[in-house]
Amino acid sequence: GENVEQHPSTLSVQEGDSAVIKCTYSDSASNYFPWYKQELGKRPQLIIDIRSNVGEKKDQRIAVTLNKTAKHFSLHITETQPEDSAVYFCAAMGYSTLTFGKGTMLLVSP
């Protein structure tokens, strides 16, 4: 089955800095890669996703890049704000299920 590795497990940045979270996957047939943000005690919420026929996608301060050859994808957050503090999960869609990474706790200090 699919295996998703996510790094780092924790990331601390100063407000205004950029943050990058990286994920690798194992199933070369996976074709959909969503990113979820989960605030403490809340549900995971989709923040951005990318499909396998696209190399990069941007939505305001958030961007995701995908390298299918290397089987890795990354989340980039620019101009971080304290409200970006949360746990972020990457995921890869295989035959019929999403496989999630273990999450990255992002802490943005004012």
Place this chain on the structure above:
Amino acid sequence: NAGVTQTPKFQVLKTGQSMTLQCAQDMNHNSMYWYRQDPGMGLRLIYYSASEGTTDKGEVPNGYNVSRLNKREFSLRLESAAPSQTSVYFCASSWTASYSNQPQHFGDGTRLSIL
């Protein structure tokens, strides 16, 4: 439009008790999923239902059973609860599965403690 609704939100059980977690979605989605979330482990799939009338095991199915009652509802049952099943349980739904590029939408979760 409520999205995905889970009940109950909190529950405490004693070892050996049984319980059913309920999930309903109002987005006319075909596929539904049950995950458990433990600290440092991310979200792990317990069971899923790709379409009404079908269910399949996920990564961690032992100790659980599911029922896809109709297109809207997908329940998770613990027949004999064990302390290792203490977790936060999330239900999710999506249009389709099978190498799909459709996002999954999550409910608010059920926080389950087993003593």
